Amino acid sequence: MIALVGVPRAAGLNAGIEGALRALGLGCVRHDVARMGEIADLSGVEILLSTGVRCGAAEMDRMPRLRAVVSPVLGYDWIDAGEASRRGIAVCNTEAAENREGMAESTIMLLLALLYRLQDTEALLRTNADGDPLKRHILKGRTVGIIGYGGITREVIARLAAWGCHFLVHSRSATEPVPGVTFVPLDDLLGQSDAILVLTSLNPSTRHMLGSEQFAKVRPGTLLVNTARGAIIDEAALVEALKSGRLGAAAIDVFEKEPCPPDHPLRDLPNVILTPHAIGHNEEAKEAGPALTAQVLKTLAEGGLPDSCKNRDAVKG
Template sequence: MRIQKIVIAGPPSAEAFLKKLASAIASDEVDIDLQLGLAAPADTPCWSETQIFVSFGVPCSGADMDAAPGLKAIITPSLGYEGIDVDAAQGRGIAFANGRVAENFESVAEAAMLLMLTALYRLRDAEERLRRGDARSGPPRARMLKGKTIGIIGYGNIAKALIKRLDGWDTRVLVSNRSKLPSSPGFAQCDLDTLIAASDIVLPLVPLTPETDKLLSRSRLLAMKPGTILINLSRGAIIDEAALTDPEVIEHLGTIALDVFKTEPLPLDNPLRDLPDHILTNHEISHTQENLGALFAVAVENIEAAIAGAPLPTAFPASGR
């Protein structure tokens, strides 16, 4: 029996998850090399002998793949796969699979609902006034979700899950997507500029590609309605991050809720931290226990299929976010 070499790599922060994953797939058929803090797969001494690469945020280029001639599968236990050249893998006959689980899409959609309502109802302001001992005074600042226009950029699984959850809230949903979508009573399709001009809440839900890098530029941010709530749960670079600290943009927009940033974790000296009406979370707002459990289970299924030479359960190609 030939022993298969598996390299599992990711950041030190994921050590517990990756060790548990290694333990779950351990057998006499595999030799597992767990690497924490690896910059590139070729940096591990056994890379040339590797058949299966499990990457948690570690890039893998075509050159890396060529340096491992026996590589037959690349698996990432997450939805995102930036840095992995999927086209290069498929061109070399290397299977690729990610963590495409319903709990992931649903957790992000629920987080989007949470941030919309938190921003509309000024939850942070209300809590801070109570903690300071301030009396309730003046007209209410909270607003209802009912009657608002929600602009969703992209129509992948997260967008579909969010539209499903918005049903019954008496909102108007606009969707901007590269391709023509079937007509639906749940939303109306329009171009991006129309969506930006008409929406009370804007949510980009697209992967980061050369086309979506800084998709929401300074000019597009200023083209939004005054007081627009902007929520980003996709990738930080989709919004021109520098523009979010521009005084004119700050004055123009309403609450900005960000769970993702161009550089993660967000540096302590990043000026976004100093803006009082922002909601900032550390790329974790949708990391539910249910999501993590499902990601772990499907990663094990993908790895076991790769060991057996079977099709990977969540292999590409597949529909996007």
């Protein structure tokens, strides 16, 4: 049995996937819930699509026939991939090109908005201010440090290469030289970058990888953009770095607790752009995603492993 389980706000996406599955001749059951515990019986589930709903050891215990867990988007940190691997369960996602491209374009947009002080510049007009005291900067020739070297990072570099930017990348997985890219330890990236883009996945090794110790190593005024996952950054340390000027400004699309709480101290800082974990979402990805996800599910239902399987070596048989 294929089960589609998603948080209520993802009901539209999962409905589209359900329709795409049925067009392929595959049946499924769909649950729009916040937690697996809201579902009475999961014992027959063999393939689970989870959209933002926690799937860890306790949830897997309720699915003795489970052989694959799928995320319909790039991220899958709500799925315990380590536990799935220990059980020989495949973990897959859907890597729509439009998703990567939207995240790359929006990350660049946020960086440009910081450099050109878009919010402050608009405020000059809205407040009918006299003069223009703002200091803006061009991106050309800047050193851009990127944490992570996945598909979104590659899309960012492809777009900014013509801007004459210098790229420092910190990645544990990249082993081959890449023209125009210098792979460096994290400390070197922090100390040499004009702007830092966080584009890595969230896992035990990256949780709070940027904290007070790391922010102390950046040059005063450095810009920061996080469109990956909120828990990669220690938010209390981020607030202090922004208040002190160690970070000149930041654009944050993701938070440890989502939605961002109304009393979050980041909301009170003038040098921050905040968006609700949606900046890269686009209609093109919405249109392409359901059909791609349905194909991933079809491959699994037929006994195969899709290219997006993240733990191929651990999957049984």
